[in-house]
Amino acid sequence: MELSSPFPMEAVAIEKQTLHDQVANRIRDLIIEGHLAPGTRIDETTLVEQLGVSRTPFREALRTLAAEGLVIIRPSKGSVVRKLTAQDVFSMLELLSHLEELAGRLVCQRASDAEIEGLLELHDDMLARYREGDRLPYYKLNQEFHSRVSQLASNESLREVQANIQARLKRIRFLGNSKPDYWASAVSEHEQMAAALRKRDGEALGQVMAQHLMNTWDRVKDNI
Amino acid sequence: MELSSPFPMEAVAIEKQTLHDQVANRIRDLIIEGHLAPGTRIDETTLVEQLGVSRTPFREALRTLAAEGLVIIRPSKGSVVRKLTAQDVFSMLELLSHLEELAGRLVCQRASDAEIEGLLELHDDMLARYREGDRLPYYKLNQEFHSRVSQLASNESLREVQANIQARLKRIRFLGNSKPDYWASAVSEHEQMAAALRKRDGEALGQVMAQHLMNTWDRVKDNI
DNA sequence: ATTGTATATTTTGTATACAAAATAAGGAAT
DNA sequence: ATTCCTTATTTTGTATACAAAATATACAAT
Numbered sequence: 276m277e278l279s280s281p282f283p284m285e286a287v288a289i290e291k292q293t294l295h296d297q298v299a300n301r302i303r304d305l306i307i308e309g310h311l312a313p314g315t316r317i318d319e320t321t322l323v324e325q326l327g328v329s330r331t332p333f334r335e336a337l338r339t340l341a342a343e344g345l346v347i348i349r350p351s352k353g354s355v356v357r358k359l360t361a362q363d364v365f366s367m368l369e370l371l372s373h374l375e376e377l378a379g380r381l382v383c384q385r386a387s388d389a390e391i392e393g394l395l396e397l398h399d400d401m402l403a404r405y406r407e408g409d410r411l412p413y414y415k416l417n418q419e420f421h422s423r424v425s426q427l428a429s430n431e432s433l434r435e436v437q438a439n440i441q442a443r444l445k446r447i448r449f450l451g452n453s454k455p456d457y458w459a460s461a462v463s464e465h466e467q468m469a470a471a472l473r474k475r476d477g478e479a480l481g482q483v484m485a486q487h488l489m490n491t492w493d494r495v496k497d498n499i
Numbered sequence: 500m501e502l503s504s505p506f507p508m509e510a511v512a513i514e515k516q517t518l519h520d521q522v523a524n525r526i527r528d529l530i531i532e533g534h535l536a537p538g539t540r541i542d543e544t545t546l547v548e549q550l551g552v553s554r555t556p557f558r559e560a561l562r563t564l565a566a567e568g569l570v571i572i573r574p575s576k577g578s579v580v581r582k583l584t585a586q587d588v589f590s591m592l593e594l595l596s597h598l599e600e601l602a603g604r605l606v607c608q609r610a611s612d613a614e615i616e617g618l619l620e621l622h623d624d625m626l627a628r629y630r631e632g633d634r635l636p637y638y639k640l641n642q643e644f645h646s647r648v649s650q651l652a653s654n655e656s657l658r659e660v661q662a663n664i665q666a667r668l669k670r671i672r673f674l675g676n677s678k679p680d681y682w683a684s685a686v687s688e689h690e691q692m693a694a695a696l697r698k699r700d701g702e703a704l705g706q707v708m709a710q711h712l713m714n715t716w717d718r719v720k721d722n723i
Numbered sequence: 724a725t726t727g728t729a730t731a732t733t734t735t736g737t738a739t740a741c742a743a744a745a746t747a748a749g750g751a752a753t
Numbered sequence: 754a755t756t757c758c759t760t761a762t763t764t765t766g767t768a769t770a771c772a773a774a775a776t777a778t779a780c781a782a783t
Contacts, residue, residue: 293574294737295562319764329738331555334766335562338519342566344659350517351744351765366656373601377594432590435568436660518767543734553768558736575735575774 298328299336306345306356307445313358317346344443361499364447365492371440372488374433375421376481379468381428383477390427391472397423398469405462413458420465424484447495457494464490522552523560530569530580531669537582541570568667585723588671589716595664596712598657599645600705603692605652607701614651615696621647622693629686637682644689648708671719681718688714 302322305311323333337354340346348354359367382391397420404413418441425437464487471480526546529535547557561578564570572578583591606615621644628637642665649661688711695704 291574293735296574330765331737331739335559338559338562339566342563350515350520353745353764363655366654369654370601370656370660373597377597430590430593431587432594432664436594440656517765554735555767555769577734577775 293332294328295332295335295339298326298332299339301326302336302340303343303345303442306340307442309446311356313356315356317354317356319353343439359443359447359499361496364444364495364499367440367444368488368492371437371444372485374437374440375424375484375488378424378428378430378433378437379471379480379482379484380477381430381433382424383472383475383480385429386427391475394420394423394427394472395469398465398472401465402462405458410458417465447499460490461487517556518552519556519559519563522550522556523563525550526560526564527567527569527666530564531666533670535580537580539580541578541580543577567663583667583671583723585720588668588719588723591664591668592712592716595661595668596709598661598664599648599708599712602648602652602654602657602661603695603704603706603708604701605654605657606648607696607699607704609653610651615699618644618647618651618696619693622689622696625689626686629682634682641689671723684714685711 302311302317311317317337319330319333323330326333337346337348341348341354345357346354347357382394386394397416401413401416401420404416421441422438425434428434464483467483468480468487471477471483526535526541535541541561543554543557547554550557561570561572565572565578569581570578571581606618610618621640625637625640625644628640645665646662649658652658688707691707692704692711695701695707
């Protein structure tokens, strides 16, 4: 496995995209960006028309989205955008915090010095964005940071599962960082992560990352 | 959430099964039971004929199986049964061991006395099957035991992820238990689990369950 | 024989057509 | 008006038909 490559995902993703995949991506975006609110019924006829495709690839897309947990298909009764209960979100964050804990420990064991260096640079970028108050770039870098930790843990299954949960939570996490005071504390947690990374202290890194996630829960729990 | 119900899964599964789901189940079985070996190309025309359905539900089934990680769809080039590399299996077991560790700890915190009692009974049954040398019933009870622990951890996301990984590993695990000496040591690990459960010692239970999985790796690693 | 190229065949992807549900609409009876 | 039943209408599920790739085959040139 080529772990030191900077773009392992992109390399495989070049595979020609089938219509089905494009549709899945578009619907996914609609859901994440809130154009299709949780609980909404997914109207095949209008959506199909809007996307300009036939029902066949559309329905295949729905199947994959259902498997990803973004959509619920109720046989003969249509599909709806999955609505997360507070309990759903808690269970995801609880699980995710343990996954990140594991990822943190593994990164310290398995990543090369250069890779750790790369993570720290990312962290510095984030900090700069925070100081400038550039919320969206910060958010993107944050995503990138976590997904890179996940990569560098060198456990493909772990990476997949984390990516899936992140995708489901995407909308909610964005919400969580929208209040400035929360932002400050999130940043300070990231400072701790960077410190642990520098020392390659897997135990500490794992702890902070887990804590970070459980704090996220506190931030969002009342908005669900 | 109804956690004390003995059959929460079955309750929702009653939902009328669409053809697509039946096909997915059948193909899944074919894969798990080894009738469709890893790496085999999935020939739509023959499979479709064999199952007596049209291509539409069949292809939808393939999509869900792909999302579950059992099948790989290469655009325009057909689908193949996913072949697990040693590294794949290791990454799954590494992840799974941490998930079970988490599940073990949570069960000790969250399950009722009656539920723990139920687990212990299951354990006794397993032991009886082991003494009689009834391999298949033991295997089934073992599956049941682990999936029940997963249930009683009261974290739906955790349960889903575990179930998915278990499904992917099913064939391999079956293999792992096929040698008698391995069986004995697996049983002794289960004894330790039961002991920890009786004391509600989450830490200990988590440790044994994780260890149990990593031993599984040792058992199977040369057969992949 | 080997390589290359053109053509035929198969396989895959998508659209449409038809069947079977489910839902909505329209009365009749109370 | 409310409930029930019957009949449209819409929506969902599945099969088939057509289009576009990919693969295999046949043959010529070297």
